[in-house]
Amino acid sequence: MKVYQSFILILILAILCALQSTAFSQQRKRADAAETGITDRDRKRDEWQRPAEVLEALDVKPGHRVADIGCGSGYFSFHLAARVGKEGKVYAVDIDPEAIKKVQSRKERENLKQVEPILGESADPHLPNDLDAVLIVDTYHEFREFDQTMQAVLRALKPGGRLVLIDGEGPTGRPRTEYHRLHTIPAELVREEVSKNGFVYKESRPGFFDEEYGKQMYFLIFEKPHS
Numbered sequence: 001m002k003v004y005q006s007f008i009l010i011l012i013l014a015i016l017c018a019l020q021s022t023a024f025s026q027q028r029k030r031a032d033a034a035e036t037g038i039t040d041r042d043r044k045r046d047e048w049q050r051p052a053e054v055l056e057a058l059d060v061k062p063g064h065r066v067a068d069i070g071c072g073s074g075y076f077s078f079h080l081a082a083r084v085g086k087e088g089k090v091y092a093v094d095i096d097p098e099a100i101k102k103v104q105s106r107k108e109r110e111n112l113k114q115v116e117p118i119l120g121e122s123a124d125p126h127l128p129n130d131l132d133a134v135l136i137v138d139t140y141h142e143f144r145e146f147d148q149t150m151q152a153v154l155r156a157l158k159p160g161g162r163l164v165l166i167d168g169e170g171p172t173g174r175p176r177t178e179y180h181r182l183h184t185i186p187a188e189l190v191r192e193e194v195s196k197n198g199f200v201y202k203e204s205r206p207g208f209f210d211e212e213y214g215k216q217m218y219f220l221i222f223e224k225p226h227s
């Protein structure tokens, strides 16, 4: 009986230790993310989101002025900031003030003067002119006034400037407003709408699979025509 009781006691202690260590590690990750602005998801994302390839598709170079529309907490904005360097500019646009606050904090923490957070409006990203490239990741499906937003992007881009659009593949033939709720949108519909707004479709590259959300994403490249 005594052996049995000791065994149960050891088992309970082992479970308590394991639970405490998991809670401690989660607490440490949260504290780390609060301090650096870089989450565990961001680190995992570096493996499947292929940021170097996305920057290459945008043709971003040191000194360029680029925009990340729907920047969220700035996963791509900070990759772009490293590429454009101190002489360049990254306009990190979002309509959510909390997202803008996060980007502002990380910019200050890392002393990255080239990052400029912009609080946009649903139909107007408040972009400056003469941009070299624009990136829209997992955000196009959210646009309510997509025609107005894309017209503003077109005006802001230099002729020949690239637009890279990454989003989740969605079911075809649904009412347009349903895609906001689904958080996905068919690539075919995006190509059609973006082309109608004056961009030239260039190519589609191999997409991405976001395991955490089980989302298959496409990778489209457009350009602003020269005339």
Ligand SMILES: C[S@@+](CC[C@H](N)C(=O)[O-])C[C@H]1O[C@@H](n2cnc3c(N)ncnc32)[C@H](O)[C@@H]1O
Pocket: 069, 070, 071, 072, 073, 074, 075, 076, 093, 094, 095, 096, 099, 120, 121, 122, 123, 125, 136, 137, 138, 139, 142, 143, 144, 149
């Ligand atoms: C799913 S998050 C993607 C964030 C980021 N692009 C990324 O890949 O990590 C979508 C973001 O788009 C923003 N958003 C929605 N509608 C927008 C609009 N019209 N203009 C700019 N940002 C918008 C949301 O506030 C949210 O931060």
